Amino acid sequence: MTSGGYRGKILKVNLTDRTINVETPDENFYRLYYGGRALIAHYLLKEMKPGADPLGPDNVLVFATGPLTGGPFAGSGRNSVGARSPLTGAYGDGEAGGYWGAELKRAGYDAIVIHGQAAEPVYLWIKDDQVQIREASHLWGKKTADVEEAIKNELDEKGVRITQCGLAGENLVRYACVVNDLTHFAGRSGMGAVMGSKRLRAIAVRGTEPVPMADAAAVRELGRWLSQNVQDLAGGMRDLGTTGTVMSLNISGGLPTHNFRDGHFAGAEKITGETMRDTILKDRDTCFACPIFCKRVVETDEPYRVDPIYGGPEYETLAALGSLCGVDDLGAVCKAAELCNAYGLDTISTGVSIAFAMECFEAGLLEAKDTEGKSLHFGNSQALVELVEQITRQEGLGALLARGVKAAAEDIGPEAIALAMHVKGQEIPMHEPRLKHGLGLGYAVSPTGADHCHNLHDTAYTKAGGALKDIHPLGILEPIPADDLSLDKVRLYKQVTNWRTFSNCSVQCYFVPWKPHQTLALIQGMTGWNASLLELVQVGERAVNLTRCFNLREGFTAADDYLPERFCEAFTSGPLEGVAIDREALENARIAFYRMSGWDDDGVPSREKLYDLGLGWLAEDMAN
């Protein structure tokens, strides 16, 4: 094994026959796949039967860490959860912060690969090399905090960390999330539903072995440097978390509003991070080893009583459940968010689904008979909160919306399809492509469907200096305007996406202000490898190609790399009035991205590209 960074063990659990095994891959395996997305996609391609039902026993569910997980520095507490997505049918994963990932690593595992389906509800209990599948029928149907408490009580062990799927996952809501430590969420792609389908309510972990480090002094020094400079580097993140974005996006005209019909929200000021800070913010929270404290904890009283045990909304949640639904009642937004957290619902997909229903209602595509008499106008805060309950329980209109906007629109009828804001079935996150055109390309081609990890590609790199200088080592020297979709933008997109996808493989937090060379130094310090930025970017590109090939195998085509038409229609008001994405420019950029990636015009990676990424086995599989 490696001299550090990894434990060298992959825990394999089959819930059907209740077998538990440990695999010990060699060092080259880790150096090719690192962790997170690349490692998950590798296991899905190798171990999931093509065409497996995402909610059936043949789906393979992977909890993965990366080489940085558990290290003594900011951004190392995360883990990734991946499987074939029940929301999209494509490759799916989500990442969560907190402490669970680091705990798994300390228990001695780099990842858990789960096959099969339990006959009755179970949870997994991992204490170092002791692994048990335990009955969980008594936990079924409970809120996450109750499950957390119950498991901790029955294990009678200090420092247990728990990840779970929530009630939404049990009920197979297609965008049910996975919840770590109650307040950290692997939100996207419906991984909670996959857990629910396997009747795996939770995984409790306790690890007692520190993660080995090849060069502990170098790693600790970087960690110390960040801690000592955290106010300068990330003081804004501590003050407002991501919620500071509400105001700035509203000013620039890119705050998703009224189901993406608008980019400017009249009630924005009532739901900003600043307002939240000055009114209901009770505390700030953070993740393993992180001095930034970007997480919010809110508490409200009547009419919407919000329990601080579930944390509080980040930017995506404020916009999805707020401006997107036209709701400017911060208490209602926080209550809806709290329920999403307590039930294990992805707040983005939940918000988009509700906003979709509201627009359908306003357009007459849903009527009172569909809504149990509710008036679903934009801005109806009470309906917002009620729908979160209904979606979770698959009741009434909630049963329709629990399948995601793509499936719901297909049910409602042709006119609804234009209002369904998704790519590949995954709901659009709270970043507006008409503000940052490269993001439109990113949404379209992302393997997981629309994904907010494609944010930041544009506006940060329109000026020389700061953020642009940080990506000079990726070979990008010149600023490129945010509304550009030229080949230079495609290049920027590709390079930055490979780099960000590497973060999905090292399972590193995007919010920690490590520069690329510092990330590299952390990788080197943890593993002892003579790694380079070239190697890291190639790992990212490897993950991009692994997930692409998985999707091709599962029947996806270039036609699925499609951005909703709404983004090609101009805003009729607000700071971006008149601005739209040019469809032809976008389609040209998409083809250029394929070609630049070594893919053909149908988006299929060439045999040579796969070999170039060290994926000869996949090239051979794809040829057969």
Next chain:
Amino acid sequence: MTSGGYRGKILKVNLTDRTINVETPDENFYRLYYGGRALIAHYLLKEMKPGADPLGPDNVLVFATGPLTGGPFAGSGRNSVGARSPLTGAYGDGEAGGYWGAELKRAGYDAIVIHGQAAEPVYLWIKDDQVQIREASHLWGKKTADVEEAIKNELDEKGVRITQCGLAGENLVRYACVVNDLTHFAGRSGMGAVMGSKRLRAIAVRGTEPVPMADAAAVRELGRWLSQNVQDLAGGMRDLGTTGTVMSLNISGGLPTHNFRDGHFAGAEKITGETMRDTILKDRDTCFACPIFCKRVVETDEPYRVDPIYGGPEYETLAALGSLCGVDDLGAVCKAAELCNAYGLDTISTGVSIAFAMECFEAGLLEAKDTEGKSLHFGNSQALVELVEQITRQEGLGALLARGVKAAAEDIGPEAIALAMHVKGQEIPMHEPRLKHGLGLGYAVSPTGADHCHNLHDTAYTKAGGALKDIHPLGILEPIPADDLSLDKVRLYKQVTNWRTFSNCSVQCYFVPWKPHQTLALIQGMTGWNASLLELVQVGERAVNLTRCFNLREGFTAADDYLPERFCEAFTSGPLEGVAIDREALENARIAFYRMSGWDDDGVPSREKLYDLGLGWLAEDMAN
């Protein structure tokens, strides 16, 4: 400008109208093109008229340094010389060690770009910002040592460094080289003939300003580390230089012998580096700031009196003028080498041309009437020495051979063509592709024709450990057998070639045992840039694509990426008896290399690949 590494000035000289200008490119120019090959190819594409006669006034001749040139550490004394090659008609360049490159940098220039043609012989005299074009008729026709002495005397300035073309360059021998400080040679591609055609006999330089360094302490520390460990790191190079290779290649069956007909030479022991060391070696020499001392200085007496002022043969020379011609008389080999040096002839092309003539003679394709009665059998050491004189003066058979084996074979007739060992018109260097099959691919696709800088790709990477571990940062983890031409080998070839081509751009010595991360640290220390290995490899790939596009513009096609048939014929004796390169495997590898490079099956880079390399301007030029 940058905070270090560069001077920010390009000296532009037009010899036709005797104008002298200085260009001051911006920092991004340097960060895209670095120096050497990429910078030269950029100027050729931008400033040379398509179809320009390589020996006419429209050819553009560039002397280029790189970001490391002049730094206080081993490998920093070099410079590159490039132009359209009169030997191949393709992109041409050669690199030389010594002191001249560092001196040019200290004079304040990163490169000299020369246009036009002087009416009478001239030389250039550069003393910091004073630049003169001086008459050189009195130097014309002289040996290099006489020119060196004459210029030094007339300039009356200490520390002048001189590069010159020699008599062979004056006489337009197509493979005339450029000579630095008498004993350092930019050997390949006929750059001496380009100097000669411009009637530019020499460039004398004196610079008094140290090269700026962004982080002098870090750079000096690396230089010190190498000096302190030079015995461990490069003791063998000091002991034998490159000449130690003669014996090891002969043992493995890959010592080019009898015009590549054989790979094993009965007389090898008489011309090994060990024999040379134990008999005629007078001294060891080195380059600017280099503690390695890999250069040989030999002195012999009758029958072949060799003047130590011209140094002594390295491996390429021993093999080209020795085993390749079947000559095992070390004195004769050293004499032929001394003449090549004194006249400015590339020893590789000279040796291959003479070996070609010998095989033609043995095959009856050349007869006594063609050779002025000489018996040109392999092993005729006297004929070897005489032919060097004749080639230089374009006399007798020498006039034919001075055009290179491709042109000579076309003159002699169809049967001679199979005996002409070249790619694109450039003679094959002293490395046998049947020993290292990836080298066959390298020869075939190299922009400059067969090029010994493609050596080492294979045998070093067939085992885990050492050399293989060094290229882990380039993304290569697994050893690949030397006789393999699979897609994995193509990948290895591409990655290593991009890295080595970066050395052609940083104008760094291949022989200094810097590992990739140390090279990167030197680049960072000199320039102050946040450069990465990704950036460096991309600079190399940029140069590969610039030179490819130049060649396409000048009429080259995929058909020119052709390895001589002889390498696909099995050795009939020696350790590699029965071994040949499989033509079909080679052709498959060639196409795979194109595709892996983002080129079409005709070897044309895609528009998207050029944009991906930041070469949008070239994509637009190629489209027009």
